[in-house]
Amino acid sequence: MKRSVCLMAILFLIVGLSSNALAQKKPIKMKGVQFLSLGNPSEKGFHRFIELVNEGAKGELVIEIAGGPDTISGTNLAEAVRSGAVDFGYLPCGWYQSNVPAAAVMGLSRINPLEGRKTGFHDFLVEEHKKAGIRFISANDYSGPFNMFATKPINSPEELKGLRFRHSPTYTFFKGIGLVGITVEHADVYTGLERGLFVGLCTKLGTFLELSLYEVCKYIVGPGFWPDYSTVTIMNEGRYESLPKHLQDVIQDAAIKTEQQIPGIMGPIIKGWNDDADKRGMKRIAWSPEDTKRYLDKIDELSWEGRVAKLPPGMADKMKKMMGF
Numbered sequence: 001m002k003r004s005v006c007l008m009a010i011l012f013l014i015v016g017l018s019s020n021a022l023a024q025k026k027p028i029k030m031k032g033v034q035f036l037s038l039g040n041p042s043e044k045g046f047h048r049f050i051e052l053v054n055e056g057a058k059g060e061l062v063i064e065i066a067g068g069p070d071t072i073s074g075t076n077l078a079e080a081v082r083s084g085a086v087d088f089g090y091l092p093c094g095w096y097q098s099n100v101p102a103a104a105v106m107g108l109s110r111i112n113p114l115e116g117r118k119t120g121f122h123d124f125l126v127e128e129h130k131k132a133g134i135r136f137i138s139a140n141d142y143s144g145p146f147n148m149f150a151t152k153p154i155n156s157p158e159e160l161k162g163l164r165f166r167h168s169p170t171y172t173f174f175k176g177i178g179l180v181g182i183t184v185e186h187a188d189v190y191t192g193l194e195r196g197l198f199v200g201l202c203t204k205l206g207t208f209l210e211l212s213l214y215e216v217c218k219y220i221v222g223p224g225f226w227p228d229y230s231t232v233t234i235m236n237e238g239r240y241e242s243l244p245k246h247l248q249d250v251i252q253d254a255a256i257k258t259e260q261q262i263p264g265i266m267g268p269i270i271k272g273w274n275d276d277a278d279k280r281g282m283k284r285i286a287w288s289p290e291d292t293k294r295y296l297d298k299i300d301e302l303s304w305e306g307r308v309a310k311l312p313p314g315m316a317d318k319m320k321k322m323m324g325f
Contacts, residue, residue, distance in 0.1 A: 027059050028247070030239065031066040032088030035074030035095070038067065041269050042206055045140030045262045046090040046233055052254035061247050063088065082133045084236050093139075093232050094170045097310055102128040102319065104307040106139075107170075107230040108300060110324030113139040113259045116229070121322035135240040138255040141231035142266045143206050144273070145224030149213065150200035151193060153285055154221045157295045166192060166201035172306025173299045186211075193217050205273045214280040221285050223292045225299055300325075 032050060036043050050063045072080045072089075078096030081089040097104035102125060109116065116122045116139075129136040154160060160178050166189055167174055167181025174181045182198040192198055193216040200217070208214070233255070240248065287295065308316045 027057075028061045028243070030061065030063045030087035032063055032090065033066050033072045033077060033080070033086050034068050034090040035077055035092065036068055036090075037070070038065070040068075040206070040210065041266075042141060042143040042204070042231070043090070044265055044269070045142060045231075045258055048262060048265065049138065049140055049233055049254050049258040050088075052257050053251055056250040056254055057247060061243070061250065078134070078234065081234050081236050084238060086236075087239050088137075088233060088235050090231070090233050092170070092230055094230070096134075096234075097307075099132045100129050100134065101310050101312065102315065104310040105304065105316065105319060106232075106323075107226055108303050108307075108323065109229040113229065114256075115324070116322070117256075119322040119324075121319075124319070124322060129234065130237055133237045135235040135237045137233040137235055137251065138259055139229045139232045140255070140258045140262055142262045143231075144204055144266075144270045146202050146204055146226045146230075147208075147224050148200060148202055148221040149208055149217050150219045150221050151196075151217050152199060153219055153283070154200075155285060156287060156291050157222070157298070163200060164198040166198050171202055173302035176302035176305075177295075177298060189213065190216060205270070205277060209273055209276055209280075214277065214282055218281060219283050219285055220277070222287050222295060225296060 032046070034043055034046055047065070050065065053061065053063055066086065072086060074091050075095055077086075077089040077091045078099050080086045082099055093103040093107045106125060109121070111119065111121070113122065116125075122136075125136040148154075148165075150163075154163070157177060162178060162180065164180045164182050165171075165174065167179075167183050171181070182192070184192050184197070189201060190211060190213060193201070193213065200221070201213075205220075208217075235251075240251070243251075286292075304316065304320075311319075
């Protein structure tokens with residue numbers, strides 16, 4: 001009897017110690033950095049993803065946002081993720097094509113990320129990123145398409161010829177449609193427009209408003225382009241593989257839920273941007289259906305031509321089939 005009581009006491013002690021050890025087990029902590037300054041509405045897809053991971057992990061995994069470009073510059077962010085200096089990054093895909101060649105063209109996709117999971121495009125990107133030590137998580141921006149903005153009305157694609165537009169490496173189609181590219185830093189765009197160094201630029205409406213460019217640039221010209229795959233969340237591959245399977249599943253589940261939810265979250269924000277643009281006196285110049293189709297087709301054609309050299313032989317054709325072309 002005494003022996004049984006002793007054994008029960010030992011068993012309760014072991015159970016108690018095990019429960020205490022589990023209670024004291026520290027969560028896995030990871031950090032993420034975004035290319036945008038904190039507070040930019042276009043960060044919402046990234047932030048929602050992190051919220052969903054933290055909720056789903058129930059304290060086992062905690063992701064914190066360490067900062068924006070003041071922490072790690074956007075152009076260095078992918079390398080910081082690849083090297084493990086930071087666990088997660090949120091940035092434009094075109095900014096890390098030197099690490100992952102497929103990133104040079106993935107932003108040209110004509111389908112959205114949920115559709116990309118059905119065509120095999122998502123799985124393809126996962127495998128291509130893995131070669132560089134990076135885990136592709138999701139394209140989760142949904143902050144609307146890129147637009148052309150100008151200081152004067154432009155009524156057709158032909159009127160673009162010879163005009164000077166602010167340029168960045170992303171816009172490989174500029175020369176082909178007749179634009180003269182002027183390279184200036186992001187922070188100098190306002191001054192460049194104000195002084196007439198160039199007469200237009202391409203960007204998203206949210207960024208345009210954030211920089212107060214409506215004060216010096218009053219026209220939204222032609223159709224939007226490059227809607228959904230341009231900004232992505234990536235992760236260090238080694239850190240991903242180090243996680244237990246159930247936490248990897250939490251991350252994947254959060255990525256899918258974000259892709260499902262973020263259009264509804266961003267929809268009212270984009271409407272607010274458009275309403276604000278109208279209140280600021282922005283004028284929209286729509287082109288004819290024929291001009292619009294010809295312009296968008298030309299952008300696609302020139303963008304592929306400008307970037308396909310960065311891809312291994314045969315990859316462009318393979319990707320196009322999965323990207324809605």
